[in-house]
Amino acid sequence: xxxxxxxxxxxxxxxxxxxxxxxxxxxxxxxxxxxxxxxxxxxxxxxxxxxxxxxxxxxxxxxxxxxxxxxxxxxxxxxxxxxxxxxxxxxxxxxxxxxxxxxxxxxxxxxxxxxxxxxxxxxxxxxxxxxxxxxxxxxxxxxxxxxxxxxxxxxxxxxxxxxxxxxxxxxxxxxxxxxxxxxxxxxxxxxxxxxxxxxxxxxxxxxxxxxxxxxxxxxxxxxxxxxxxxxxxxxxxxxxxxxxxxxxxxxxxxxxxxxxxxxxxxxxxxxxxxxxxxxxxxxxx
Amino acid sequence: xxxxxxxxxxxxxxxxxxxxxxxxxxxxxxxxxxxxxxxxxxxxxxxxxxxxxxxxxxxxxxxxxxxxxxxxxxxxxxxxxxxxxxxxxxxxxxxxxxxxxxxxxxxxxxxxxxxxxxxxxxxxxxxxxxxxxxxxxxxxxxxxxxxxxxxxxxxxxxxxxxxxxxxxxxxxxxxxxxxxxxxxxxxxxxxxxxxxxxxxxxxxxxxxxxxxxxxxxxxxxxxxxxxxxxxxxxxxxxxxxxxxxxxxxxxxxxxxxxxxxxxxxxxxxxxxxxxxxxxxxxxxxxxxxxxxxxxxxx
Numbered sequence: 001x002x003x004x005x006x007x008x009x010x011x012x013x014x015x016x017x018x019x020x021x022x023x024x025x026x027x028x029x030x031x032x033x034x035x036x037x038x039x040x041x042x043x044x045x046x047x048x049x050x051x052x053x054x055x056x057x058x059x060x061x062x063x064x065x066x067x068x069x070x071x072x073x074x075x076x077x078x079x080x081x082x083x084x085x086x087x088x089x090x091x092x093x094x095x096x097x098x099x100x101x102x103x104x105x106x107x108x109x110x111x112x113x114x115x116x117x118x119x120x121x122x123x124x125x126x127x128x129x130x131x132x133x134x135x136x137x138x139x140x141x142x143x144x145x146x147x148x149x150x151x152x153x154x155x156x157x158x159x160x161x162x163x164x165x166x167x168x169x170x171x172x173x174x175x176x177x178x179x180x181x182x183x184x185x186x187x188x189x190x191x192x193x194x195x196x197x198x199x200x201x202x203x204x205x206x207x208x209x210x211x212x213x214x215x216x217x218x219x220x221x222x223x224x225x226x227x228x229x230x231x232x233x234x235x236x237x238x239x240x241x242x243x244x245x246x247x248x249x250x251x252x253x254x255x256x257x258x259x260x261x262x263x264x265x266x267x268x269x270x271x272x273x274x275x276x277x278x279x280x281x282x283x284x285x
Numbered sequence: 286x287x288x289x290x291x292x293x294x295x296x297x298x299x300x301x302x303x304x305x306x307x308x309x310x311x312x313x314x315x316x317x318x319x320x321x322x323x324x325x326x327x328x329x330x331x332x333x334x335x336x337x338x339x340x341x342x343x344x345x346x347x348x349x350x351x352x353x354x355x356x357x358x359x360x361x362x363x364x365x366x367x368x369x370x371x372x373x374x375x376x377x378x379x380x381x382x383x384x385x386x387x388x389x390x391x392x393x394x395x396x397x398x399x400x401x402x403x404x405x406x407x408x409x410x411x412x413x414x415x416x417x418x419x420x421x422x423x424x425x426x427x428x429x430x431x432x433x434x435x436x437x438x439x440x441x442x443x444x445x446x447x448x449x450x451x452x453x454x455x456x457x458x459x460x461x462x463x464x465x466x467x468x469x470x471x472x473x474x475x476x477x478x479x480x481x482x483x484x485x486x487x488x489x490x491x492x493x494x495x496x497x498x499x500x501x502x503x504x505x506x507x508x509x510x511x512x513x514x515x516x517x518x519x520x521x522x523x524x525x526x527x528x529x530x531x532x533x534x535x536x537x538x539x540x541x542x543x544x545x546x547x548x549x550x551x552x553x554x555x556x557x558x559x560x561x562x563x564x565x566x567x568x569x570x571x572x573x574x575x576x577x578x579x580x581x582x583x
Contacts, residue, residue, distance in 0.1 A: 016386050020386075027400065027401060033415070033416060096306050096309065099302040100303050100305075103298070103299040103302040107299040108299075109296050109299040109303075124514050126518045126538070126539055129321060129556070129562075130314065132559075133320040133321040133556070153313065156317075159306060159309060192302075216405065219405070219406065219521040235406075235408075238525075239524070239525060252411060256412060259405060259408050260404045271396055274399070275395075275469070278465055279468075
């Protein structure tokens with residue numbers, strides 16, 4: 001098929017580029033502003049009129065955020081907590097979620113259609129509805145302020161979503177593949193692990209990224225369930241910074257940039273899978 | 286030919302596949318859910334432990350329904366949702382239409398859309414707090430240096446502006462998802478439809494109405510549902526940006542429920558309130574689906 005030129009008759013070439021520029025400025029400006037602030041000293045940040053780029057850019061904010069032994073060192077602990085919780089949650093959800101999704105996609109069993117409504121329902125309730133009882137229950141068994149508590153609570157929300165997305169992905173795998181595997185003597189589990197899962201890696205990557213992002217960005221759960229450095233995650237630490245260091249704008253910005261880099265990098269690296277996964281539901285007519 | 290093994294029955298295989306999920310869901314969702322239903326009918330008397338837990342019937346529900354702060358938060362949530370959903374859909378569609386055009390480095394620009402989408406909401410709140418700072422923020426700097434205003438505006442401490450800026454921040458972080466979805470839908474539209482319309486002499490607006498829009502219907506329904514649910518569940522951004530302030534002017538329902546539970550330790554009323562909100566969300570989704578299904582048939 002010949003590459004079609006679809007320059008808008010409405011806008012013309014200049015108009016097109018102007019519109020693209022407008023969209024890009026709107027998209028990136030706030031992000032660029034934080035980057036600029038993070039490499040400025042507070043003296044420059046608080047000088048009037050606004051310095052659009054620091055006269056003396058510096059990395060001292062980042063050093064303060066990541067390395068000093070002062071109160072701020074809690075941030076590094078929160079980052080590592082976030083990483084551990086997100087990784088474990090993602091791994092567990094991917095494993096159990098794909099298994100479950102396969103069951104929904106391929107097998108017949110009682111309550112199959114009802115169950116999927118339950119899965120949808122879990123995505124609709126406000127987080128606070130489930131977190132209050134979870135808080136009380138975990139408090140009762142001494143699980144408050146632990147990474148385990150965070151992992152378990154996040155699994156409750158993320159696992160149904162993974163099942164939902166992977167299910168539609170499994171639908172798209174041709175049945176002949178499994179029939180052929182059966183002919184070759186592979187049993188149920190053999191087919192699943194040696195044929196189906198390897199073919200599903202795009203879907204697994206997409207849902208894996210979703211799960212990781214959801215866990216990394218989660219704020220309400222750790223806000224409610226944690227209190228000290230042993231389990232606090234990055235969003236909670238940032239929120240505390242907003243209260244405690246509200247006038248140290250350079251510090252805030254540097255902390256923010258460090259916190260948003262992992263999700264942004266992961267999204268950009270896996271963007272093809274992400275976008276495919278995100279848009280899968282919208283394109284059927 | 287290899288002897289094909291007798292396969293496990295479908296039911297049994299499904300059972301083993303779903304066992305971990307079922308265990309996790311029962312323990313982490315079903316049980317807490319039932320417990321929270323129980324919570325909504327009792328008073329834990331946390332501050333008066335000598336009384337212990339009391340069954341209070343519908344009191345938690347009626348207390349919530351009688352609380353003006355609840356209705357205020359509901360009203361603010363409805364406004365927030367309306368502007369957030371309408372705004373992000375409009376903005377996202379506009380961005381998608383632009384990105385659907387042919388120009389250099391199109392892929393790169395599409396990737397950059399992921400930046401606002403991926404940032405943790407608490408950090409989005411922090412970023413906008415910095416931008417909106419009355420004395421040192423970029424927005425006031427821009428406005429005063431270009432002469433558009435004479436003085437610094439206290440965006441987050443003036444009730445009207447505070448809500449407005451909350452919407453702006455929310456639109457910034459949510460339009461990329463809408464844009465990406467619409468972009469995928471736009472790219473699925475067969476090009477020859479436009480060719481045929483060109484032959485017939487149709488203009489750009491007519492094309493949009495008669496060719497483009499119908500293909501966007503299913504995407505729009507999906508987006509309406511997802512964005513509305515998202516808006517009603519909003520919490521992180523508002524907590525970080527305004528904490529519900531100034532006063533209560535941006536206190537959305539999630540924030541109200543949080544305060545009930547964890548500031549006033551009214552777990553019962555918080556649980557009851559969250560069920561009222563859940564019912565509301567379900568009703569909305571139901572309405573959306575019905576409305577769009579009806580359009581489909583006509």
